[in-house]
Amino acid sequence: MLRLLKITGQSLSPEYQEGDFVLISKIPLFISTLRPGDIIAFHHSTHGTLIKRVDHLLPKSNQIFVTGTHPSSIDSHQFGAIKQQDIIGKVLWHIQKPAR
Amino acid sequence: MIYRFLETIDKTFGIEKAKAHCDIPCGIYDPITAQIAALTVVRMIDLMTDLENKGGDKNKEYFNTFSRYVNIKEEHAEKAKAEIRVIWGDYLKAQHLEKYPDTHNLVHKIMQMGSKARQTADRETAVLFVEAINEFAQIFWETKGIATKRAKAPYAPALELVYPAL
Numbered sequence: 001m002l003r004l005l006k007i008t009g010q011s012l013s014p015e016y017q018e019g020d021f022v023l024i025s026k027i028p029l030f031i032s033t034l035r036p037g038d039i040i041a042f043h044h045s046t047h048g049t050l051i052k053r054v055d056h057l058l059p060k061s062n063q064i065f066v067t068g069t070h071p072s073s074i075d076s077h078q079f080g081a082i083k084q085q086d087i088i089g090k091v092l093w094h095i096q097k098p099a100r
Numbered sequence: 101m102i103y104r105f106l107e108t109i110d111k112t113f114g115i116e117k118a119k120a121h122c123d124i125p126c127g128i129y130d131p132i133t134a135q136i137a138a139l140t141v142v143r144m145i146d147l148m149t150d151l152e153n154k155g156g157d158k159n160k161e162y163f164n165t166f167s168r169y170v171n172i173k174e175e176h177a178e179k180a181k182a183e184i185r186v187i188w189g190d191y192l193k194a195q196h197l198e199k200y201p202d203t204h205n206l207v208h209k210i211m212q213m214g215s216k217a218r219q220t221a222d223r224e225t226a227v228l229f230v231e232a233i234n235e236f237a238q239i240f241w242e243t244k245g246i247a248t249k250r251a252k253a254p255y256a257p258a259l260e261l262v263y264p265a266l
Contacts, residue, residue: 006110009120014193014243016120021106041118051118071190074121095103 001025003089005041007051011068011075012039019097022051024089033057034064039091042066042082047074049088129191131237134183135261137176138217138230142257144173145223174218180229181214184236196243206236230259237262 007020016022016039024041034040038054052066052075063081067073076082109115148169151162188207197203213229216222234250241248241264249265252258 004106004115005118006106006115007120008117011120013120014195018120021103021110021115022118047119047121049116049118051120068120069193095106098103 001027002092003041005049005051011070011073012051012053013070015069016051016094017097021095022091023093023095025092026087026089028090028092029087034090039094040064040066041088041091042086043088044079044082044086046079051091052076129187129240131183131187131233131240132261132263134180134187134233135230135237136253137180137183138214138226138233139253139257139259139261140176141173141180141217142223142226142230142259144169144176145221145226146257148173148221149223170221173221177214177217177229180233181211184210184233187236187240191240192243196239199243200239203236203239206232206239210236227259230261234260234262 002023002025005022005024007016007022008018010018022039022041034054034057036054036056039051040054041049041051044050050066052068052073055065055067055076057064058081061081062084064084064087065076065081067075067077106115148166151166151169156162184207188203192203210229210232213225213232217226217229238248241262247265248262250260250262253261
């Protein structure tokens with residue numbers, strides 16, 4: 001129900017930085033539909049477990065177009081929209097790495 | 101405290117990683133390239149002054165050396181401007197600009213000063229160019245939560261630069 005993940009990479013920088021932790025869950029997905037701006041973790045066949053921002057939902061296809069905030073982000077612009085069933089969870093809690 | 105607890109758990113048991121991946125050169129930004137380029141502008145002006153003060157014939161060797169100094173000055177002033185534009189355009193986000201609202205003005209000032217450093221051989225202008233880029237470097241490292249220090253560059257013209265205090 002709940003999973004703890006640690007972020008690697010900078011594609012969601014500056015809000016989500018390398019080393020931050022996130023607590024995710026699938027429960028919110030059963031209660032309400034995803035909205036643009038939601039942060040989700042999902043499985044990708046090539047890249048493994050990824051975390052990105054929901055950009056928009058594709059009508060009628062049950063697919064989600066995800067992006068990063070960094071201009072060099074690898075996201076749906078490269079690998080296309082993701083399927084609903086590949087979502088591992090939505091971020092419920094973001095634990096930021098303290099500034100040095 | 102929560103973060104430290106989770107970090108200990110991660111080191112002991114390993115927490116699953118979620119990749120927020122980018123392609124190249126994701127996350128690699130450093131204003132030091134611009135700082136060194138601006139410092140080079142000052143150095144070239146110093147070399148031009150030295151050459152002028154040497155006296156002697158204004159022969160082709162003189163003009164050849166002088167023009168090389170001018171070319172390097174031009175090139176590095178433009179390089180400093182380009183490096184700042186990349187950090188400003190690609191790295192700095194709305195959250196940073198909210199916290200440092202004067203950044204746009206500072207970047208505009210750097211662009212103008214860089215152009216002036218190209219147009220003239222005025223050392224004072226070039227030194228101010230270095231200092232404006234130092235100011236930008238300070239903001240850049242602060243956005244990353246990294247403290248800075250000021251230290252003299254270990255080469256001529258040995259002006260102070262802002263470095264991350266790692």
